[in-house]
Amino acid sequence: MSKVKVDQNAADFIYMDDIHQPTHDKNLWNARMKRDTAASGIPEWEQMRDLASQIKEHTLTHLDHYVQQFVTEATKRGVTVHFAKDDIEHNQTVYDILKSHHATKIVKSKSMLQEECDMGAFLEARGIELIETDLGERIQQLSGEMPSHIVMPAIHKTTADVAELFARTIGTDPNEDDPKQLTEAMRNNARPKFLEAHAGLTGANFAIAETGAFVVCTNEGNADLTASIPPLHIASIGIEKILPKTKDLGLFIRLLSRSALGTPATRYTSHFMGPRESGTEMHIVLTDNGRSRRLGMEDFWRSLKCIRCGACMNTCPVYRRSGGLAYGATYSGPIGIIIDPTFDESKFSELPFHSSLCGSCSEVCPVRINIAEQIGLWRQRMVNINESSKTLHYAFGAVEKVFANPKLFRLAEKAAYYGMKLTPNWLLYHKKLNAWGKHRELPEIKKETFRDWYIKNRLKK
């Protein structure tokens, strides 16, 4: 696989025009501010983050037990559970189920796992007509692009982009650029597809070992339409989605959407506990695809706690500037940086350098993943295995030593500042070497880290 040139991709987005990047930045920062307001309304917020983190770590350190329990319980409820060790097995399994039901038209709601497996292309190549029903995902499907954000897949596009796309693909009036009318057009376009579909595919946000149930969160209601009309429901679930007990959901549902978009919850929190009525079937494809291997990586296994809220992306100054497509991967932003290299160290070797190490991601993560620390450790690893380009070695070599000891993270956060400062100016400003230097002053890394700032400004309120 060829290396993702993240700096070049970022530059392409930043210098496209004067509209896309500032709008992107503004929209994501808004989400981040809404998250802060939502979190500050809940006195127990920080304690909830501790508990959610602990539940995830408990589950992951006993994952064999909980996987087994989940499978037993789901099977008791009449669900057929399949197992896939990688993307190829996942896609083949989904295809085999569809084929045995003569299902050629399918609707699907958003599933990052199915994205990760590139399932859409696999099924389409075998004659399956597949419609993304989440509006953002549909926009990305029609543009032939990957989602640029895990919660807001088309957030890098402006309303004018969508107006042009819909005019070209679903025949809306090219002058129609009102988001309400465009949403309405897609609602009307998607409806018949739900009614005709032979099967509905979903992912899952959570899977409960105690009951064999799985939970899907959406704002549009598209997962429920996907699951409530066709006679066949297939859910792709990564093994890290499992939680021990139903009551755990109380915490996770309270945290998820507040972290993601600053809303109390998603509009629909849907629980599936078995096939709908007689004559219908429910299948789960429980998928590993590198997760068990990641569990064995001492420095990185905690990334499996991720609940895919996107808060780390919304807050990240580098992500907000570069856009999600720059990362060239299913997962972008800070969470992408720490999990993408587990799929392919060479292809994603430059991702860990696409960060200012300001630490803001770790501060907002609802399950307290040490994201910034892991980014530092990945940098070090890339330098060690010689997978990062020479310029990046030079620029970030100074930070490396501080990151050698993860316990010194608070110090290390500050080291980002010194690392930048110790780097020769010519290197940072050289436009071929660093696309960020173009047209603008250096992204300033404040001596005061985000955490310092937060403690000083927020906690005293």
Added chain:
Amino acid sequence: MSSLEELLAAIRQNLPAQKVDYPEIPTYEKQGANLKDKFIVNLGLSGGESYDVGSIDEAKEIMQQKLPDTRVTCSATSEWEGSKSIHDIAHPRELEDVDLGIIRAEFGVAEMGMIWLTENSLQVNSLGFLSQHLAILLDPDLITENMHTAYRKIDFQASTYGCFVMGPSATADIGAYLVRGAQGARSLTVFFLKQQI
């Protein structure tokens, strides 16, 4: 294709050596909270509306005023008779023409302004999502404080499907503008009314 045993073996080979205990989870209940008031405020945040009514007829009249163009109504509760009978539905797609779906919620959650529906209250699950608009009946005494208390109420063995619904369907996927009525209901109106037996 892989087997469960192969999957478990891969996990066991990689399990972190240091185990983490399962924590106690509080329910974070607050003394003296007015649950109905909280419910109304939070429902409003997501664009839902609510009314105190004394009878089904009163609720019908309010809906008539709000949505004068409603033609097809379909009700999953015997308290409210719709124009289309849910008992005659042979396939979930047949609810496609429903303008107003009527459902009695099993309970509400004050913290979120959410209502809980299962296949028992929906009769046909697609009623909750194909209907253009929803009218929800809710007993005001059946409002629980937060998500922790809500999950204690649910019996997952008693149903195959359950959904917390928080206001009308929404999206902000185009230019980050909030639009209500993305794929599911365009509006959601809650009527506080005890079930008459």
